[in-house]
Amino acid sequence: MTTIQHKKYEAVIGLEVHAQLLTRTKAFTPVSSEYGALPNRNISPLCLGHPGTLPVLNEKLVEYIIKLGLATGCSVAEKSIFARKNYFYPDLPKGYQISQYETPICFEGELRIDLDQYSKTIGITRIHMEEDAGKSIHDQDPYHTLIDLNRAGTPLIEIVSEPDLRTPQEAYAYLTKIRQIVRYLEICDGNMEEGSLRCDANVSIRPRGQKEFGTRTELKNMNSFRNVEKAITFEIERQIDLVESGGTVVQQTLLWDPVKLVTRNMRSKEEAHDYRYFPEPDLPPVIVTQQMLDELRAELPELPTVRQQRFQDQMGLPEEAAQTITENRYLADYFEEICSYHNDPKAVSNLLLTEVLRVLNEKKTDIRDFPISAESLASLTAMKAEDKISSSAMQQIFNALIEEPDQPPLEMAKKLNLLQVSDQSFLEPIIREVLLANPDEVQRYKEGKKALIGFFIGEVMKRSRGKANPKQVKETITKELES
Ligand code: ADP
Numbered sequence: 001m002t003t004i005q006h007k008k009y010e011a012v013i014g015l016e017v018h019a020q021l022l023t024r025t026k027a028f029t030p031v032s033s034e035y036g037a038l039p040n041r042n043i044s045p046l047c048l049g050h051p052g053t054l055p056v057l058n059e060k061l062v063e064y065i066i067k068l069g070l071a072t073g074c075s076v077a078e079k080s081i082f083a084r085k086n087y088f089y090p091d092l093p094k095g096y097q098i099s100q101y102e103t104p105i106c107f108e109g110e111l112r113i114d115l116d117q118y119s120k121t122i123g124i125t126r127i128h129m130e131e132d133a134g135k136s137i138h139d140q141d142p143y144h145t146l147i148d149l150n151r152a153g154t155p156l157i158e159i160v161s162e163p164d165l166r167t168p169q170e171a172y173a174y175l176t177k178i179r180q181i182v183r184y185l186e187i188c189d190g191n192m193e194e195g196s197l198r199c200d201a202n203v204s205i206r207p208r209g210q211k212e213f214g215t216r217t218e219l220k221n222m223n224s225f226r227n228v229e230k231a232i233t234f235e236i237e238r239q240i241d242l243v244e245s246g247g248t249v250v251q252q253t254l255l256w257d258p259v260k261l262v263t264r265n266m267r268s269k270e271e272a273h274d275y276r277y278f279p280e281p282d283l284p285p286v287i288v289t290q291q292m293l294d295e296l297r298a299e300l301p302e303l304p305t306v307r308q309q310r311f312q313d314q315m316g317l318p319e320e321a322a323q324t325i326t327e328n329r330y331l332a333d334y335f336e337e338i339c340s341y342h343n344d345p346k347a348v349s350n351l352l353l354t355e356v357l358r359v360l361n362e363k364k365t366d367i368r369d370f371p372i373s374a375e376s377l378a379s380l381t382a383m384k385a386e387d388k389i390s391s392s393a394m395q396q397i398f399n400a401l402i403e404e405p406d407q408p409p410l411e412m413a414k415k416l417n418l419l420q421v422s423d424q425s426f427l428e429p430i431i432r433e434v435l436l437a438n439p440d441e442v443q444r445y446k447e448g449k450k451a452l453i454g455f456f457i458g459e460v461m462k463r464s465r466g467k468a469n470p471k472q473v474k475e476t477i478t479k480e481l482e483s
């Protein structure tokens with residue numbers, strides 16, 4: 001495909017994101033919804049669709065979805081109802097999924113996404129509650145498909161965006177934002193690889209300048225953020241090539257093949273009437289009172305955008321640092337906790353963005369499992385600020401603390417013999433040695449080459465093994481040389 005074609009067409013993209021909620025139990029039956037249990041252990045007669053069972057709504061599901069609705073500026077319906085979405089599939093023993101159809105609990109919200117060059121607001125059409133189906137397992141038995149119903153009935157929410165996205169990069173940024181928010185709210189772990197966040201992408205193209213949307217296809221089976229971006233890119237190009245060669249786009253559901261990097265037809269798209277939606281007769285309407293809304297709003301954490309701004313405005317962090325630290329709620333919490341012991345946001349953020357993030361990357365661990373306490377890192381930062389240790393000593397102590405996090409930093413500095421010595425009687429002999437060993441440089445300095453001061457300081461620091469205080473070294477050498 002050539003760039004000329006890109007200039008001619010514009011893509012229109014809308015995402016449907018499913019998030020599996022971190023409730024302890026399922027949506028309509030008090031059975032564990034824990035991930036990773038042995039197959040078919042977390043089931044009850046209701047999950048199996050036995051006659052005579054009745055669903056009971058898990059209140060946490062309502063709380064979690066309202067929190068997300070509030071965090072994305074949605075209106076929350078005072079009264080919404082559940083609907084049955086009927087279809088046959090082996091992993092759906094009831095023959096229908098409980099979902100919401102005409103009256104989603106949250107609607108008309110928005111989300112700001114940030115790209116390198118610009119920011120943009122994406123409309124959220126609706127967020128509704130539903131239950132998940134079980135899992136068909138095709139690769140563990142050569143002759144049969146196996147069914148695991150642990151997932152049947154676990155709570156899901158579906159977040160449907162307006163067709164406001166225009167590029168695969170915008171879709172990627174939108175997804176990243178959704179994941180960040182559900183993680184901040186602690187309602188979903190946001191892990192796409194494990195399927196707790198899933199995304200279907202609706203894609204169409206239209207000639208630039210045209211108002212009407214083109215016919216869309218729906219892409220499924222993308223189990224990573226990068227795959228969503230790649231699949232959308234592929235699909236836009238496929239549609240442009242098709243239209244350019246005289247064909248027309250057919251509305252259909254396509255599966256992304258992450259190995260061959262192509263989309264292939266799964267089925268022609270169902271229409272809503274194929275599902276024969278009707279109101280769920282076994283569940284009463286969901287009523288949301290003003291008091292519930294007020295209470296849930298009060299429980300919302302400070303959201304990433306607001307928090308980033310505060311880190312910039314009140315704590316004086318540069319934009320990029322503030323953004324990186326607030327990307328993860330727990331990293332931002334850790335940062336604030338360190339600052340509560342030693343209020344020097346810039347120094348603390350430097351340590352966090354270099355050393356701490358490096359260790360997290362190397363060990364592939366979460367900040368919540370980081371071994372060094374906030375209090376220890378605060379005293380390490382303070383020791384540096386008070387010139388008790390040099391930068392390189394700080395790094396060495398940090399590395400040692402990773403291995404022995406229970407040691408107080410000061411003890412560790414003593415143990416490693418890294419405390420700076422500001423005692424003149426320690427410094428003077430070293431300085432004398434350095435000056436004696438470098439008579440030419442001393443001569444040139446005296447002739448006016450003042451820049452050599454850096455060289456002398458470096459030599460003294462080396463001989464003192466980093467224990468001398470550079471400021472004091474500079475003062476003393478200058479005095480010595482000018483005398
Ligand atoms: P369905 O049940 O058919 O999947 P939904 O209303 O659940 O329909 O989702 C439709 C999704 O498709 C929304 O995210 C919407 O923004 C998007 N969409 C609608 N029309 C188009 C279009 N012409 N091109 C791209 N995306 C579209």
Ligand code: MG
Nearest residue numbers: 016160200218
């Ligand atoms: Mg859909």
